[in-house]
Amino acid sequence: MIEISEDKPANFIQHIINEDLEANINGGRVHTRFPPEPNGYLHIGHAKSICLNFGLAKTYGGLCNLRFDDTNPSKEDVEYVESIKRDVRWLGYDWDDRLYYASDYFEKMYEFAVQLIKDGKAYVCDLSPGEIREYRGTLTEPGKESPYRNRSVEENLDLFQRMRDGEFEDGSRVLRAKIDMASPNLNMRDPVLYRIQRGTHHRTGDKWCIYPMYDFAHPISDALEGITHSICTLEFEDHRPLYNWVVENVKIDGDSKPKQIEFARLNLSHTVMSKRKLRQLVEEGYVDGWDDPRMPTISGLRRRGYTPEAIRDFCDRIGVAKSNSMVDIAFLEHCVREDLNKRALRVMAVLNPLKVIIDNYPEDQVEELDAENNPEQPEMGSRKVPFSREIYIERDDFREDPPKKFFRLAPGREVRLKHAYVIKCERVVKDEETGEVIELHCTYDPETKSGSPTASKRKVKGTLHWVSAPHALKAEVRLYDHLFTKENPEEEGEDFKDNLNPDSLEVLTECLVEPSLQDAKPGSRYQFLRKGYFTVDPDTSPEGLVFNRIVSLKDTWAKIQKAQKK
């Protein structure tokens, strides 16, 4: 019995494991597995399963295997197995030497099938796919037995061997379990165990032309690996009797009796999670690839700048239960903010620059000002930031006609420049034709220098970030927003693509960042003061820095503005 911790109550799976341990089932072992099919990229929903399976193994001192469920060569590819391994590792999990493939067990599975035939529990069926469907019956009516159901063991053995030998065409015959055509559970109406399907498998090549179905391969793989708790999602609940039937009827060496437990998969608001839909977004060009920073894929989140720690924390905090639910994406965002707040270096970057000339600041003077790297973590030290007569501030931080509660710069108003001085806006220069504000002329008060004893002689309500004009570095900044405008884009009766957010990506090419970012490395993360958390995109080159916005900072002013509009 394990109590995880005082402040984190056990979930229902842990309760089950606790009971099993108490009853000494499987000799007190806990052994789980993460069993992806290599037919797509992993997404945040898989992360929930990965954290659950590897996490359970860790808290109970057990093991978790990585196993590729590769029983359908027509859909699977090595590209996916490589990406999956990379993603699991990146999330922080290690399968040691326990990397398995269902295809490793094909020979054994074949033997188990032969044994089932010998026991009179499986038969070769010649019905066409359409006929099998007809014979299966419906939700409310029982099925009919196949005319091939009572073939002799010898005939079945011969036919199954010849299926393997490639004597029959794809789809012409299958091996079926002999269970109960009248079962109210459709999965038990003589389910297909093997089908003939020619196609080159990414691992076994052309060795096989028959492949086991999930329902046959999965329990066998679990039993072979000594899995104790086989955790899957809710839609497999109806398959559990069949899972148990296979475990009971296939005589596998070893004492492991795996138990299937189902939990609710993760749904996240403002995005889609099905492989089919994600693939569609990629293939039809709605996004830039599987690792587009707007995608809920692990590779997308990684490129977006999410940390594995934040994702693990998220998975840990959403809980595990059996009710279908939709987690607000704001919660995921909260988790990264919380993580990055502790560790991200603070720097200044101006996304939409507006020039400010400080008229009373000496023409050629440059000061190297002290700037803390992270007020939360003083041990992260400080850096120097150049200050000069011409600087840039955020265009949004100036309003010629400031609304109520606007604490920033406006004609005649004073604000503090972070790490520097208090300045006052004296004059606004506008383009004569368009009326657009081109530059601001300000004065500064030398006594208000940050850190000096007289720094706070003036009380100002606003503090702005800025960059020194002659020192700033140009950068491209990509602002990402939710991929979909609707909380649930897959709502019934509509095309999910109609709910795509047209503003999910905004590219700013005229941004200016402080010079300390000169050698920023791809993958490193920063807080752009007052703006949000950003990461250096791999598109960064000697020609220019490229940043992705991971998530914005919480913005009280935006909230006030929204309220004022109403």
Added chain:
RNA sequence: UGGGGCAUAGCCAAGCGGUAAGGCACACGGCUUUGGACCGUGCAUUCGUAGGUUCGAAUCCUACUGCCCCAGCCA
């Protein structure tokens, strides 16, 4: 209409017969050289509905309602 599940706040989610944890969101206040962070306060007289059992019910019983999944030779 068969079978399998699930219903606790706007969103997650504890609770397992002794009188509704926690987080997110939201609101208000404090602090602040980030309108960030942080700190404090508020936020379910009630657990899908209706009955019943009990001194006592979100927890047990009965009936009902709503939602999800299942008729691939996909996983």
